[in-house]
Amino acid sequence: MARTWNSDMTAVLPLMPGLEEAALAPMGRFSRGHRASVWLLLVLTAGGIAAFIYQFSTGIGVTGMNDRVFWGIYTVDLVTFIGFSYGGALVSAILRLTNASWRGPISRLAEGTALATLAVGALFPLASDGHPERVWRLITALQINSPILWDMVAIITYLIATLVFFALPVVADMGRLQSADSIVGWRRRWFRAGAFGWSGTAEQHRVLHRSLTTIAIIIIPLAVMVHTVLSYAFSLTSRPGWHSTIFGPYFVMAAIYSGVALVVVVIVVFRRVHHLERWIPERAIINLGYLMAALGVLYGYLLFTEVTTEGYVGAEATEKLLYALLLDRWSVLFWAFVFGGLVVPLLIVAFRRTRTVAGMTVAASLVVVAFFIKRFLMFIPPLTEPLIGEEVGGYAPSWVEIVVTVGAVAAIPLLLIGMFKVVPVLAVVEIEEISSAREESA
Amino acid sequence: MSVQERGLRRRTTPLPLLPSEPRVVSRREFLGQLGAAGAFVAVGGGLLPRVLAAQDLDDIASGSLQLAADHQWVMIFDLRRCDGCRDCIKGCQEQHHLSPDDEWIKVYELKDVQGKFNMPVLCMQCEAAPCVRVCPSRATYHRRDGVVVVDQNVCIGCRMCMAACPYDVRVFNWQEQSVPEQYHHETPEFQVPQKRGTVSKCTLCVHLLEQRLFPACLQSCTMEAIFVGDLVEDVMSNGRETYILSQYLRENDAFRFRSELGTRPRVYYVAGHGQDLEF
Numbered sequence: 224m225a226r227t228w229n230s231d232m233t234a235v236l237p238l239m240p241g242l243e244e245a246a247l248a249p250m251g252r253f254s255r256g257h258r259a260s261v262w263l264l265l266v267l268t269a270g271g272i273a274a275f276i277y278q279f280s281t282g283i284g285v286t287g288m289n290d291r292v293f294w295g296i297y298t299v300d301l302v303t304f305i306g307f308s309y310g311g312a313l314v315s316a317i318l319r320l321t322n323a324s325w326r327g328p329i330s331r332l333a334e335g336t337a338l339a340t341l342a343v344g345a346l347f348p349l350a351s352d353g354h355p356e357r358v359w360r361l362i363t364a365l366q367i368n369s370p371i372l373w374d375m376v377a378i379i380t381y382l383i384a385t386l387v388f389f390a391l392p393v394v395a396d397m398g399r400l401q402s403a404d405s406i407v408g409w410r411r412r413w414f415r416a417g418a419f420g421w422s423g424t425a426e427q428h429r430v431l432h433r434s435l436t437t438i439a440i441i442i443i444p445l446a447v448m449v450h451t452v453l454s455y456a457f458s459l460t461s462r463p464g465w466h467s468t469i470f471g472p473y474f475v476m477a478a479i480y481s482g483v484a485l486v487v488v489v490i491v492v493f494r495r496v497h498h499l500e501r502w503i504p505e506r507a508i509i510n511l512g513y514l515m516a517a518l519g520v521l522y523g524y525l526l527f528t529e530v531t532t533e534g535y536v537g538a539e540a541t542e543k544l545l546y547a548l549l550l551d552r553w554s555v556l557f558w559a560f561v562f563g564g565l566v567v568p569l570l571i572v573a574f575r576r577t578r579t580v581a582g583m584t585v586a587a588s589l590v591v592v593a594f595f596i597k598r599f600l601m602f603i604p605p606l607t608e609p610l611i612g613e614e615v616g617g618y619a620p621s622w623v624e625i626v627v628t629v630g631a632v633a634a635i636p637l638l639l640i641g642m643f644k645v646v647p648v649l650a651v652v653e654i655e656e657i658s659s660a661r662e663e664s665a
Numbered sequence: 666m667s668v669q670e671r672g673l674r675r676r677t678t679p680l681p682l683l684p685s686e687p688r689v690v691s692r693r694e695f696l697g698q699l700g701a702a703g704a705f706v707a708v709g710g711g712l713l714p715r716v717l718a719a720q721d722l723d724d725i726a727s728g729s730l731q732l733a734a735d736h737q738w739v740m741i742f743d744l745r746r747c748d749g750c751r752d753c754i755k756g757c758q759e760q761h762h763l764s765p766d767d768e769w770i771k772v773y774e775l776k777d778v779q780g781k782f783n784m785p786v787l788c789m790q791c792e793a794a795p796c797v798r799v800c801p802s803r804a805t806y807h808r809r810d811g812v813v814v815v816d817q818n819v820c821i822g823c824r825m826c827m828a829a830c831p832y833d834v835r836v837f838n839w840q841e842q843s844v845p846e847q848y849h850h851e852t853p854e855f856q857v858p859q860k861r862g863t864v865s866k867c868t869l870c871v872h873l874l875e876q877r878l879f880p881a882c883l884q885s886c887t888m889e890a891i892f893v894g895d896l897v898e899d900v901m902s903n904g905r906e907t908y909i910l911s912q913y914l915r916e917n918d919a920f921r922f923r924s925e926l927g928t929r930p931r932v933y934y935v936a937g938h939g940q941d942l943e944f
Contacts, residue, residue: 283822284839284860292768293824293837353822353862354838360802360821371801371825461795461926577756610833611786612773 239655241501242643243403246396246651248497249643250410257496262636271427271630274623275350283353285623286364292606295623297351299598300631302453302474303481304344305378306594309446310482312385314511316439325507327654331396332493333486334389339638340485341385343631345378350627370455373546377449384445388438395431395652413645428656457602463540464605467533473525477594480518484568484590487511489639491584493558493648501513502649505580512583515590516572523565544608552615553604556596564593669910692753734809737896738931739910741919742785745937749774749783762844762857767836769867769912770882783908784869785891787882788813788834788867789922789930794907796835796866797825805864811896811931812871814853820863827864831926836865869893879904894933 253261278285288295311333318326348371349355361375398421400406401414421427422590451471458470467473494503530549533541548557568586571577607616620628697761749772757763757770770787794813796805803822807813817838827835844858850859855872859865870880874893882892883903894901894910901910913919919933 282839282841284841284861286839288817288825288837289839290836291833295826325774351823353824353864354820356817357821360819364801364803364819366801366803369825370799370821375801424674457828459799460828462828465828488737610831611771611784612775624805 226561237639238399240659242317242649242651242654243400243405245497245499245502246400246649247405248402248499249493249640249648250645255526259499260322261637261640262444264633264640267633268630268637271627271634274626274630278627279352279355279457285554285621287621287624289616289618291432291604291609294351294602294606295618296599296620296628297347298543298602300489300628301344301347302602303598304340304347304631304635305453305593306344306474306598307451307591308337308341308344308381308385308484309478310480310484310486311335311340312388312442312446312482314486314514315388315485317444319435319439320443323510324370324657325504327657328499328503328509328649329486329490329507330653331392331650332490333640335387336486337385337645338389338490339635339642340482341378341382342638343634345382347596347631348374348585361646372458373452373531374456377452381442381445381449384442385437388435388442391431391434391438392650392653393417393646395421395427396647396650398422399651399655400620400647410453410645421651426650431652434437446478447489449476450478457559462543462610463538464601464603464610466528469525469529469532473529476518477597480515480522481590481594483511483515484587484594487515487583487587487648488591491580491587492636493639493643497648499649502654508580509578512578512586515583515587516569519565519569520592523545523569526561528567540608540610544605547608548600548604552607553600556600559592560600562595563589566598678864685889706774719903734811735897738790738871738874739811739870739894739896739901739933740787740790740931741894741901741910741914741933741935743890743892743917743935744782744784745935745940746888747772747783747785747937748888748939750887752885752887753785753882753891756881757867759885760873760881761855761859762842762848763859763865764842767838767859767865767867769834769836771834779938782936784934785882786834786920786922787834787932788869789832789928789932790869792929792931793927794833795829795928798827799825800850801825804820805866806853808871810871812869813866814868814871815856815866816853817856817860817863817865818851820860821861822864824864831923831928832930834866838863838865843894896931929944 253527288296291383315326315330315337318330349358352358358375361372366372397414398418401411401418406414451474453475454470458467460466490508490511494500494508524564530545534545547553568589571582571586575593585632603618607618609615666671684928686790699868751772754768755772755819758765758767761769763769770785773784774781775784776782786931790811792811794805794807797807797813800806801823802821804817805813805815805826824837827837838859838861841861842858848857848870852872854868854875856865870878870882873880880891880893883893886903889903890900892903892906892908896910899910901913902909914933917935919935921930921933924930
């Protein structure tokens with residue numbers, strides 16, 4: 224790389240050897256196998272979009288929802304995806320505020336995951352509504368009593384905060400890498416534009432640092448609010464199983480726990496595919512595994528509390544619901560969640576022999592899948608239980624709902640792949656700052 | 666004969682003198698004479714102190730009653746008479762041109778210590794309606810007479826109101842409905858056909874009440890177990906019998922379904938098991 228000069232005429236030090244190549248690795252040409260998987264993801268995502276358009280034109284009757292189970296997989300997807308987004312934002316924000324030295328190489332991937340999952344999750348209210356083309360009425364009606372309006376305001380605010388949190392360090396990285404040898408053609412113009420004149424002066428570093436710290440402080444309570452408000456769409460009704468004071472914290476904990484798990488999966492995949500092992504050490508992944516385990520224990524505690532307080536007293540409706548969940552109709556899914564989403568991942572982290580990158584990947588993948596199940600169990604069984612009388616309701620997602628959901632799942636890696644075609648996958652400036660700070664203290 | 670035609674049919678039996686006694690009155694006359702009957706009851710029975718002292722009508726006592734409109738509609742179900750024949754459901758579906766799956770009034774078979782009884786459940790027209798509170802587009806709202814209606818041209822179909830309703834009485838229109846053109850009608854009070862992707866519910870047939878006709882379910886109830894009443898005039902009738910509302914509710918130990926949820930429902934029930942079949 225050619226030696227460049229800052230505006231304050233200090234020489235820009237060359238990048239740490241290999242860092243540029245690593246940070247830009249996903250921008251390179253993909254192997255045949257990787258291209259095939261990108262095509263597969265594209266087809267699945269396009270299928271999901273097509274299925275949604277079909278639903279929009281034919282009517283929401285093509286879903287499996289009915290008057291009893293009037294919210295289905297789309298609601299599960301909405302809460303699960305937005306939950307995932309919390310993990311990324313939180314990992315990055317908390318690790319920044321606690322100044323964890325191992326955050327450098329994983330913060331970009333974590334924030335990118337937050338952005339991608341939030342962008343996809345925020346679309347699900349549209350899929351679930353009978354008249355998505357009328358949502359603008361939320362703004363004109365401005366019914367401030369409605370939890371739906373709170374949801375919209377919270378999600379949009381959170382989306383903006385996540386975007387800023389993601390974009391600010393990217394500006395610095397683009398400035399740092401704009402003269403890199405591999406940045407040519409449109410990418411060079413894109414990096415120049417995206418750098419916004421970043422030249423790495425001390426003042427610029429100071430401004431960036433302060434802004435990021437501020438947003439990191441804002442984004443934590445903001446994310447707590449988003450997930451609490453999301454839970455209000457359920458807990459502010461009088462339905463057994465939903466109407467519960469624990470629902471807010473329950474949503475927040477589920478979001479962080481599953482979110483950290485997804486971050487682990489994303490990091491492991493990118494690390495493996497783009498050979499980032501040197502920059503993302505095993506220790507960072509194991510540390511995330513510890514964080515995930517701690518959150519898992521907390522989540523298990525909330526689950527235990529919920530079941531105990533509801534079940535011991537045994538009000539008729541809640542007792543029926545708990546029986547259906549724990550022992551009857553939904554018991555397979557419930558215990559699959561308990562073991563797959565809590566017990567097994569915790570054991571994997573607990574034992575030294577399984578406390579490896581492979582082990583963490585298995586544990587995190589289990590948690591990610593388990594939280595689709597958990598969200599399903601939170602929303603669907605309380606709706607199938609009758610409010611009056613004995614007749615139990617039923618719900619099975621239709622092919623349209625399944626195709627839309629699969630499309631949304633495929634859109635997450637697709638968005639991430641696309642994202643790191645235009646943005647460095649490693650937070651270069653942050654890595655340098657941490658490493659120079661470490662050298663100074665040493 | 667359609668419900669609407671039946672509603673128009675006149676009954677010509679002379680009015681008895683005492684308002685608390687069962688009497689036969691035409692539907693049209695009944696509603697037309699509400700004002701006169703109200704005044705009669707007010708003078709004869711001392712309506713005002715009675716209404717204000719009515720402990721079981723806590724919404725009247727607490728002053729939350731909206732006296733702004735001429736009428737404040739309520740419904741009363743005498744479960745001693747209900748035999749669970751479901752004629753009310755058919756009458757409702759016929760009136761509103763609903764598909765057979767959509768029931769704005771449902772009849773549950775429930776059990777208590779005395780055995781099984783039939784429980785018709787429709788929109789309770791709650792004064793503190795959870796559905797109105799959560800609706801993000803103001804599609805569902807209270808009319809001045811207390812009836813909760815849905816404007817299907819505004820509803821975004823989020824179904825938050827269905828989640829909030831403790832009585833499970835809201836119906837979502839999952840499919841397009843086809844109704845012959847001549848029956849089409851487009852107001853929140855009387856929407857035909859129901860619009861795909863929006864929520865429907867019982868409107869207390871307020872479009873009929875305004876024409877001085879009884880709601881469709883009441884008209885089709887052969888057991889005469891369904892009454893409509895007016896809190897303002899303090900009267901109630903099923904088209905054959907007329908009572909002083911507050912007195913009837915008190916003397917028959919009327920209750921409101923799940924009023925412990927704070928919804929202040931405007932539907933009253935008189936407990937029973939279909940035993941009182943003489944009338």
